[in-house]
Amino acid sequence: MWARRLPNAWPDRRAPQAALAALASVLLAWAPLAHARGYTPQGRCGGYERVNIGSPAGTCVALVADERDGLRAPRRVLEISPGRLWIIDMGSWVPRQGRLLELSLPSPSGAATQRPQVKVLADKLDRPLALLRGPDAQIYIGEAGRIWRTPVPAIGQPIQPHTVLDQLPDDGAHPLKEISFGADGSLYVNIGSASDRCQDAQGALPYPCPERGAMQFRGAVWRAILRSPTATGQPAQSPVQQFAPFAxxxxxxxxxxxxxxxxxxxxxxxxxNNIDYRDRNEPPEELNELLEGADYGWPYCIGAQRPARGYEQRARCAATKAPHMLWPAHTAPLHLLATPQASPFQGQLLAAWHGPQGHRVVGFARQKDGKPGGKAIEWLGNWTADGKTRPLGRPTGLALNHAGQLMVVEDYNRTLLMLLPDTASAPAPQR
Incomplete structure (x- = not known):
């Protein structure tokens, strides 16, 4: 396969982009993330304020926290223990505005709505995204240029961050780091492309794409094989045994x-999240099953192994791995949550669709082979801006709590939402 490469071998692209980065920082400081997009509560839902978002019969959507509680651009949420949540808040696209927050939820009771207690566990994080509990029970956080982990501290005690991977590429159009753990404990890391479709400064499309070259492998998912703790229970001196491209x-x-x-x-x-065409219906987003060594086509191919615009005469799409499923263009899937079969979601793969043709949370049932498929099951929908009670839905992160209830965060709207029963018996949507 590909030769192993260490993180510190990434080319330094920052120097020639310094002026552009400075300008981008100024412009992004005024990006929509800086503006609140509020809801008008419509009664009560499970002891919280109820918001007018479509959900299955017998359920309601609760507004648990928002900008009143200090949320700026929440991207991920994770339940640490019942009533104790951690939230990754990116802040904005300006570097080092991110925070790791802890929310202590009140026990909803009575007519008055109590606000959660919020504590900042870490600040000045660089465009953080990933938030995941590892197989070692530690919490893993992905910043633009590094992955780190911390044991869960006792309430009121500080976190103890330890770097797992650093010197990752943090420049370009897609610097955010998402992660997932394999069944064997391997850590998979997003190394996003530096550009939309590998265009150069003049807008030309070089072939082969230099971002796919042996010197960097951008636009890929990498796999880190982590060392086990030492016999004394202390972390090994270097936590990563190997780090190499996977797909x-x-x-x-x-x-x-x-x-x-x-x-x-x-x-x-x-x-x-596919190439950005100025076309409402192209290209489709994709759901891919990732296999070691497979090539999924970017930037040469889109959708069902079709040549991308500008590569019609050069793409060799038949040699790429076909998508498992195609989703509507510009839905912008920003998070996947694989639910356990024993949960109320019965093993569905949930997706947060954030884009202009997304603004909903959908699920895909597992088929006989155990893989997701079939028609999208809408859990949160009817989420267009109505000018009165709700803004356009912008879901960015999903998680289940100990009771199997769905938690959703939105970045632009600065919210933490929960899907809760509206009656004593809440039927599930038709599958």
Whole structure:
């Protein structure tokens, strides 16, 4: 396969982009992330404020936290223990505005809505995204240029961060790091492409694409093989034994998930945020099952192994791995959550669709082979802006709590939402 490469071998692309980065920082400081997009509560839902978002019969959507609680651009949420949540808040696209927050939820009771207690566990994080519990029970966080982990501290105690991977590429169009763990404990990391479609400064499309060259392998998912702790229980001196490309031709893998059970247990799934065409219907987003050594086509191929615009005479799409499923264009899947079969979601693969043709949370049921398929099951929908009670839905992160209830965060709208029963008996949507 590909030769092993160490993180410190990434080319330094920052120097020639310094002026552009400075300008981008100024412009991004005024990006939509800086503006609140509020909801008008419509009664109560499980002791919280209820918001007007479509959900299955017998359920409601609760507004648990928002900008009143200090949320700026939440990207991921994770339950540490009942009532104790951690949230990755990116802040904005300006570097080092991110935070790791801890929310302590009140016990909803009575007519008055109590606000969660919020504590900043870490600040000045560089465009953080990933937030995941590892097989070692530590919490793993992905910043633009590094992955680190911390044991869960006692309430009120500080975290103890330890670097796992650093000197990762943090420049270009897709610097965010998503992660997933394999069944064998391997850590999979998104190394997004530096550009939309490998265009150069003049807009030309070189062939071969230099981002796929042996010097960098951008637009790929890499695999880190982690060392086990030493016999004394202390972390090994270097936590990573090997770090190498796993799958190529993936523009931006900010949605990764490993199936936890069933016939396809351990399979790794990726939702592709495809090339940006100024076309409402092209190109489709993709759901891919990632296999070692496979090439999924970026930037040469899109959709069902079709040549991308500008590569019609040069692409060799038949040699690439076909997508498992195609999703509508511009849905922008920003997170995947593989639910256990024993959960209320019965093993569905949930997806947060964030884009202009997304703004919903959908699920895909496992088929006989254990893999997701069939029609999308809508869990949160009817989420267009109505000018009165709700903004356009912008889901970015999904998680289940100890009771199997779905938690959703939105970046632009600065919210933490929960899907809760509206009655004593809440039927599930038709499958």
């Amino acid at each position: 190529l031709g993936l523009r931006n893998s900010v949605a990764l998930a490993t199936l936890p059970d069933g016939p396809a247990k351990g399979s790794l799934w990726q939702a592709e």
